[in-house]
Amino acid sequence: MHDLRGDWPPELNRSFDRIVSGYVFHHFELDEKVRIIRSLVSKCLAPSGRLVIGDIAFPDEEAREKVKIAAGNEWEDEFYWIADQALAALQKINLKVEYVQVSSCAGIFTLQP
16 A cells, blocks of 8 residues: 555656556545646656546536535535546646546546656
């Protein structure tokens, strides 16, 4: 087990063609998400590689609010992805980003340098 917010263990200090994350990033605020992603892309991703992130995500705040209301007492507040905000932040650090909403509360981000 490893904390993404810190340095990679030495055995992982190499370049990868693909890095895949499932349901991890919603534990971090957007600024921290961007910082971690920037680090992964610059230190660990091959120039033609891809970082694929599947996580709890909503296209915008309105969509998140609808799901929150429907969930009622079952809702847990975390730092869920808001795609329109995340796309802008990730493009700002010069990443090519694609986003696909796969359900009412999940999406997939594919990022390239």
